[in-house]
Amino acid sequence: MLLERVDNPGKLRFDVPYQMAMILTKINRFVKEGKIAIVARRCDEKAIAELVKRDLLDGSRLELIGLACSAEQVEACRCTDPCPSRVDIGQPSEPVKDDQNFAGMLDMSLEDRLDFWINQFRKCNKCFGCTLNCPVCFCDECLLEEKTFAPDKGIPPGLTFHLIRTVHLADKCVECGECERSCPVDIPLLSLRKMVNRDMKKMFNYVSGDPERMSPLLTTLEGDPMEDDPNVC
Amino acid sequence: MNDFNPNILAFCCNWCSYAGADLAGVNRLQMPPNVNVVRVMCSASVKPEYVFKAISQGIDGVLVLGCHIGDCHYLTGNHRTAKRIPLAAKILDKVGIDSRRVRLDWVSAAEGEKFQKVVTEFVEEMRSLGPNPMKEVRF
Numbered sequence: 001m002l003l004e005r006v007d008n009p010g011k012l013r014f015d016v017p018y019q020m021a022m023i024l025t026k027i028n029r030f031v032k033e034g035k036i037a038i039v040a041r042r043c044d045e046k047a048i049a050e051l052v053k054r055d056l057l058d059g060s061r062l063e064l065i066g067l068a069c070s071a072e073q074v075e076a077c078r079c080t081d082p083c084p085s086r087v088d089i090g091q092p093s094e095p096v097k098d099d100q101n102f103a104g105m106l107d108m109s110l111e112d113r114l115d116f117w118i119n120q121f122r123k124c125n126k127c128f129g130c131t132l133n134c135p136v137c138f139c140d141e142c143l144l145e146e147k148t149f150a151p152d153k154g155i156p157p158g159l160t161f162h163l164i165r166t167v168h169l170a171d172k173c174v175e176c177g178e179c180e181r182s183c184p185v186d187i188p189l190l191s192l193r194k195m196v197n198r199d200m201k202k203m204f205n206y207v208s209g210d211p212e213r214m215s216p217l218l219t220t221l222e223g224d225p226m227e228d229d230p231n232v233c
Numbered sequence: 234m235n236d237f238n239p240n241i242l243a244f245c246c247n248w249c250s251y252a253g254a255d256l257a258g259v260n261r262l263q264m265p266p267n268v269n270v271v272r273v274m275c276s277a278s279v280k281p282e283y284v285f286k287a288i289s290q291g292i293d294g295v296l297v298l299g300c301h302i303g304d305c306h307y308l309t310g311n312h313r314t315a316k317r318i319p320l321a322a323k324i325l326d327k328v329g330i331d332s333r334r335v336r337l338d339w340v341s342a343a344e345g346e347k348f349q350k351v352v353t354e355f356v357e358e359m360r361s362l363g364p365n366p367m368k369e370v371r372f
């Protein structure tokens with residue numbers, strides 16, 4: 001196992017914060033050289049892959065120690081992909097087959113669905129918890145802090161705010177569920193993300209967190225890379 | 234017939250579709266009056282953010298028109314449009330707004346008639362869909 005190769009592994013923590021991937025983008029500030037070993041769940045692993053693909057993180061300086069989530073955790077996150085590519089700690093659990101939470105939302109008529117979401121979004125107090133705690137929300141200057149898209153005064157911020165977050169995360173969201181857990185007013189953000197991720201799979205056969213394939217929104221129709229920076233939203 | 238007059242926003246790229254719209258005008262093709270044309274440099278500058286803002290503020294339909302694939306002035310600009318606009322429409326559907334309210338099409342500088350056809354059809358479709366429900370929503 002990896003730890004045997006290291007003389008002094010330092011302090012090990014298993015309570016990995018979900019924001020780990022974003023924290024690691026500042027890696028050069030606290031560890032100038034050498035490698036860092038991180039205990040990573042499947043979703044952390046996928047978030048890291050998204051950031052590495054976008055040149056925000058140097059993957060060659062990381063060594064991942066795979067942590068398999070327990071059955072209770074899998075249940076709580078309604079996780080459909082809980083097993084890291086390498087399990088070093090814990091026992092792999094069965095994924096949740098079918099997420100019932102959003103199935104009901106898709107059965108509603110368009111009118112009811114709009115009603116449902118408007119009432120959800122009306123609760124938003126623009127705390128930015130969903131943004132700050134997301135492991136793949138990486139822009140330094142957030143578009144949502146501009147008054148073009150969300151009024152600078154007053155809450156709730158309106159529908160545009162949430163739609164923009166949805167489209168920005170469409171090709172990145174790794175379904176860790178941290179946005180939904182962070183939301184003080186319990187907006188079912190994870191369900192919305194999961195529905196859109198399912199659309200991404202249907203439209204482009206793309207699943208966020210794939211270390212090999214660049215987001216289809218950043219490539220041409222043939223799948224070739226575009227010239228501009230991959231790290232824009 | 235339903236006498237609802239939809240309010241339409243049409244983003245046209247400078248190099249093809251806007252010229253196509255111009256041609257339609259020069260040829261005096263009959264055009265519905267309820268279309269507001271916004272000239273953009275490339276259809277790729279129509280980010281989903283703008284589409285969402287327009288729809289959230291109650292515009293009845295958004296039309297995005299660009300050069301045909303392969304003809305974009307910026308080479309692969311419209312490749313990006315071809316992926317993000319359908320995604321934006323899908324996202325609207327998820328929160329309960331009819332995805333037909335957003336349409337993407339390609340119109341070249343020589344296709345004045347196609348411009349007229351696309352716009353007229355879209356206006357008719359929006360007329361049958363009725364007003365954007367977001368018009369009535371106060372946050």
Ligand code: SF4
Pocket residue numbers: 130133134135136137169172173174175176177178179180189190193
């Ligand atoms: S579930 Fe929420 S917090 Fe986690 S990656 Fe997706 S959008 Fe970000």
Ligand code: SF4
Pocket residue numbers: 123124125126127128129130131179182183184185186187
């Ligand atoms: S965490 Fe919830 S309340 Fe806070 S900005 Fe996000 S959606 Fe709004």
Ligand code: FES
Pocket residue numbers: 246247248249250274275276277298299300304305306307310311
């Ligand atoms: S310039 Fe017309 S679509 Fe890019």
